Amino acid sequence: MVKVGIIANPISARDIRRVISHAGNLPINDRANIVLRMMAGLAASGVEEVVVMPENGGIRFQLERSLKREQRLGHMGFPRLRYLDMPVTATPADSARAARLMVDEGVAAIVVLGGDGTNRVVVGGCGTVPVAGVSTGTNNAFPELREPTITGLAVGLAATGKVPEAIALRANKWLEVMLNDRREIALVDVAVVEDRFVGARAIWKVTGFRDLFVTFGLPQAIGMSSIAGLCDPVDRDTPEGRHIRLSPEAPRQLLAPIAPGLIDRVGIAGTARMLPGEAHHPSIPAGSLAFDGERELTFTERDCVSVRLVPDAFRTIDVPACMAHAAQTGLFFRNPN
Numbered sequence: 107m108v109k110v111g112i113i114a115n116p117i118s119a120r121d122i123r124r125v126i127s128h129a130g131n132l133p134i135n136d137r138a139n140i141v142l143r144m145m146a147g148l149a150a151s152g153v154e155e156v157v158v159m160p161e162n163g164g165i166r167f168q169l170e171r172s173l174k175r176e177q178r179l180g181h182m183g184f185p186r187l188r189y190l191d192m193p194v195t196a197t198p199a200d201s202a203r204a205a206r207l208m209v210d211e212g213v214a215a216i217v218v219l220g221g222d223g224t225n226r227v228v229v230g231g232c233g234t235v236p237v238a239g240v241s242t243g244t245n246n247a248f249p250e251l252r253e254p255t256i257t258g259l260a261v262g263l264a265a266t267g268k269v270p271e272a273i274a275l276r277a278n279k280w281l282e283v284m285l286n287d288r289r290e291i292a293l294v295d296v297a298v299v300e301d302r303f304v305g306a307r308a309i310w311k312v313t314g315f316r317d318l319f320v321t322f323g324l325p326q327a328i329g330m331s332s333i334a335g336l337c338d339p340v341d342r343d344t345p346e347g348r349h350i351r352l353s354p355e356a357p358r359q360l361l362a363p364i365a366p367g368l369i370d371r372v373g374i375a376g377t378a379r380m381l382p383g384e385a386h387h388p389s390i391p392a393g394s395l396a397f398d399g400e401r402e403l404t405f406t407e408r409d410c411v412s413v414r415l416v417p418d419a420f421r422t423i424d425v426p427a428c429m430a431h432a433a434q435t436g437l438f439f440r441n442p443n
Contacts, residue, residue: 108266110148110185111208111235113201113228114141115220115242116163117141132242138168140240140254142176145184147258152266156188157213159204162194200228205231208285214265215423217257222248222329222398226293229280229420236275236421238419247294247331249399252425254312260428262348264426268437269428276424279321279417280349280381283395283402290311290395295320296413297396298388302404312364312372316390318350319380319413329399333362338377345414351389385412 114137132140145156160166166189173184190207194200205228208216215236218228220245221243229237238261238299264274280325281292298317323334334348337360356373364370380386391407405411408430432438 107152108152109156109157109211110261111203111213111216112154113139113159113203113216113218114165115224116165119232134164135168137219137242138165138172141169142172143254144217144258145307148181148262149185151259151262153262155188156428157208157211158187158189159200160189160192160194162196201227202231209233209235215261217261222294223247223400225249225289226398229290229293236423238423247327247329255428257425260425261423263428263432263437264423269431272429274423274428275421277418278420278422279415281319281321282414282416283429285405290340290397290402292397293321294398296376297330298390298393299396300390300393302392302394312370313354315352317388318352319386320348321415323348328363328366330364333360333372336360336362337374345382346416348414349378349380349386351375380415382415382417385414387412396432
């Protein structure tokens with residue numbers, strides 16, 4: 107039986123950046139509809155079962171109600187739905203635990219509904235199982251914007267082996283951060299700020315920024331990685347990253363979209379390439395570290411902090427490549443008999 111996991115974060119896009127910027131917030135019924143559309147695509151590609159992370163935010167109720175309505179109307183084109191047997195804490199630990207349980211169950215892929223932070227947590231627990239992201243967060247640099255039905259079709263094609271792994275899967279880099287003996291990862295960026303506290307976690311003020319490390323930075327991106335994208339771009343596939351040094355007194359001042367509807371000025375003190383394996387260090391002796399837009403750790407003068415770029419760290423499903431292969435080989439044609 108081909109199984110795919112779905113981790114839908116019911117509280118993504120509800121951090122403080124949504125309050126101080128103009129970010130949207132998907133209602134619970136819209137999130138449930140995204141899962142439903144994804145399941146339709148998975149079923150059409152041959153996936154037989156979907157394993158979902160339980161939550162108390164209301165997605166489960168809306169989804170099950172929608173599935174019952176579809177069944178009454180005679181629309182039976184959905185995989186079997188099953189929820190993981192695990193406690194719900196309404197914290198990022200739920201997503202991490204769900205990813206590990208799905209790996210243990212042998213899912214062929216994991217689909218993530220959330221922003222950069224949710225995807226980071228899931229990737230940290232998914233091992234070699236490929237992931238696919240659907241944007242429902244505040245800043246969505248890592249998950250690409252795409253109709254969930256198409257994502258479901260492509261994930262199903264990859265999960266069932268209809269598209270070969272060499273075509274379906276894409277290698278991705280991440281940033282590995284060592285704080286003394288503690289190891290953390292980031293999928294898009296690591297920011298070093300002067301604040302010596304975690305606080306509301308999400309970062310949006312650039313006045314205290316001193317370093318930005320990115321795996322990729324695109325000119326059309328939103329969030330902290332847009333700083334790199336607008337001054338020294340690097341794409342997802344290039345085997346290098348960027349280290350941007352920031353200072354409010356720097357003569358080069360850059361306007362960057364830090365969050366939806368929030369454009370701020372940052373001073374660019376310098377840029378450097380990050381080659382795989384090279385150790386880069388913060389330019390300040392103490393402060394805090396933010397991973398993919400959220401403060402997680404603080405450090406002092408007594409700590410040792412390093413950031414390295416790791417290529418080929420995890421795999422994602424290449425949706426355009428899967429759909430292009432399906433078109434070229436006629437995978438969606440059906441025998442009239």
